[in-house]
Amino acid sequence: MTLPYDTITSSLQGKTAIARLHDIGVLRITGVDAKKLLQGQITCDINKLSSSDGLYGAICSIKGRIITSFYIVQKDDDILILMDRDLVETTLLHLKKYAVFFKTELINDNDAFHVYARATLNNMEVVPEKLSETLPITHKNNIVSMTLNHYPIDTQWLITDLENTSIKEENKELIALSALAVRPIITQAQSETVLPQWLNMQRTGGISFTKGCYTGQEIVARMQYRGKSKKQLALFQWEGNLDTTKELMDDQGKNIGHVFSVENIQGGQLAQIILNIDPNETEHFLLDGKDISMLPLPYSLEATK
Structure with missing residues (x-):
């Protein structure tokens, strides 16, 4: 394999x-x-x-x-x-x-x-x-x-x-590979801008749905059981340098996400990107005008029955 x-x-x-x-x-x-x-x-x-x-x-x-x-x-x-x-x-x-x-x-x-x-x-x-x-x-x-x-x-x-x-x-430069775990720590600039599910925390052990109430729990639970948001954290790679402040686009020019974090890996880039769509809805992901490659996540986002 x-x-x-x-x-x-x-x-x-x-x-x-x-x-x-x-x-x-x-x-x-x-x-x-x-x-x-x-x-x-x-x-x-x-x-x-x-x-x-x-x-x-x-x-x-x-x-x-x-x-x-x-x-x-x-x-x-x-x-x-x-x-x-x-x-x-x-x-x-x-x-x-x-x-x-x-x-x-x-x-x-x-x-x-x-x-x-x-x-x-x-x-x-x-x-x-x-x-x-x-x-x-x-x-x-x-x-x-x-x-x-x-x-x-x-x-x-x-x-x-x-x-x-x-x-x-x-x-120590190889520690950047730990981004492959896609289990992120947010920065000060990202504070109060994302919901836990947008970072896949419902599948990475970050949310307990049985523990009872906590601040924000009602919103988090509603998103889990009744929410319609498709936002999720995905993993991408590309060679060379791109402007990661730009939005991710599909081949129709539609905004489909933004870069959450990026690491330099021996001249290439490894990025965690928050998608606004289900990744199956497009075949091409364009950042700064370049087609970038999506990597599979190191865990499943689909709940098992």
Whole structure:
């Protein structure tokens, strides 16, 4: 079986890529009511968080728009929420409005931790139907290691305090391949502009539909069960440089999406694009006047019966 990502991931063959994620910050939450506070604010189920299981999710506005998306781990008695560094203070101020009713403390710990990504190839050939709600965690030598995905590459995030110098960067330019997981962290500029389903979070373990109420839950649930939006996150690649600020067009000149994020991979570009249409509705995707190639997602968007 030939994997669809072979030509992109071949540069990782026989290598390990490790790079510090300078744009990822940490919001630390402490106190006996930390989980109670978060259960009413996040899209994932905080009751599934443990020292051995992390989570992926989002905090939404009352309109269901994502304020921040994140990965979350438990370290000793603290909860660490890993998100875009520039959104830590924004998220802290948002949660403070609700935290007054709980015995908890919210701390901007951007300068207390370093977060690294580690990527390697594996031999997994089966595309997951959907991604798990829980993410395996190990604790060793004062490093918290969380496995984000196994397909199409193995990716871990490593969280450590500033005193730990045991993690060494290598082949760090290849960490951009982790975008293939299509399980994104939004930036400050994207805050409150997208709904969780537009980032496929209903299939990537980011939304629990059984946990009960949280801020924005009514909008998120309505989109899931009664919504008609076709918006979804898709994966594309092309060679050379294109103007990614331009809208994605079909061959009839219709606006069908916009670039959400883009990474440079050895002279080529790997982009996550929010489509406004079902991808089967067109044969051509044009960005900056050039036909670009769509890659299959590393999971299914179709719910199994």
